[in-house]
Amino acid sequence: MTAPTSGRFITLEGGEGAGKSTQIARLKGKLEQGGHTVVATREPGGAPGAEMVRKLLVEGPAERWDGTTEALLHFAARRDHLRSTVWPALKRGAWVISDRFADSTVAYQGYGYGVDRAMLRKLYSIAVGDFRPDLTLVLDLPVEIGLGRAAARRGSETRYEGLPTDFHGRVRAGFLETAAADPGRCVVIDGTQDIEAVAAAIAAAVHERLGG
Helix, strand or coil: CCCCCCCEEEEEECCCCCCHHHHHHHHHHHHHHCCCCEEEEECCCCCHHHHHHHHHHHCCCHHHCCHHHHHHHHHHHHHHHHHHHHHHHHHCCCEEEEECCHHHHHHHHHHHCCCCHHHHHHHHHHHCCCCCCCEEEEEECCHHHHHHHHHHCCCCCCCCCCCCHHHHHHHHHHHHHHHHHCCCCEEEEECCCCHHHHHHHHHHHHHHHHCC
């Protein structure tokens, strides 16, 4: 199954505190200045049903779910997100920017929790099919810096932030290994730079890869 699209699908990935939300707002504004219609969204969430699942995943105690249960919930939310938000927007010709997508499931549940990655690929095939992002931007920074940033803006969605530092180290490795294995889709951005420098690097990557 491949969704018919005429827009572009960009995903931003990275660990806790990577600054994805800030950079999505910057990129959305820049693309709109260039004449594009842009939809900014997020995972888990981005659609009414998926937002209900989000609360189950990002709030409450860290031990609430095991990795396999989390993966199933993520893919259920992802399916709703795609059907309700992403695919219709792309079909209209909009550019869609998502704060996280399936690479986060691989990094958090696959690398972080050790869930079998072959099983995650099967779940992807069932829920998503052949559809892939046109471009994935991985905002990379050391775990300690990211967790410090996340703590500074702490709200109710703290479940993943409360997991051990070594878990987040595995997550970071997962993102970097995924990006290295798929350089045609992924670009790694140094997230330790200031906001303007990160925004400039993202804009350059989008222009180079997608002509935006």
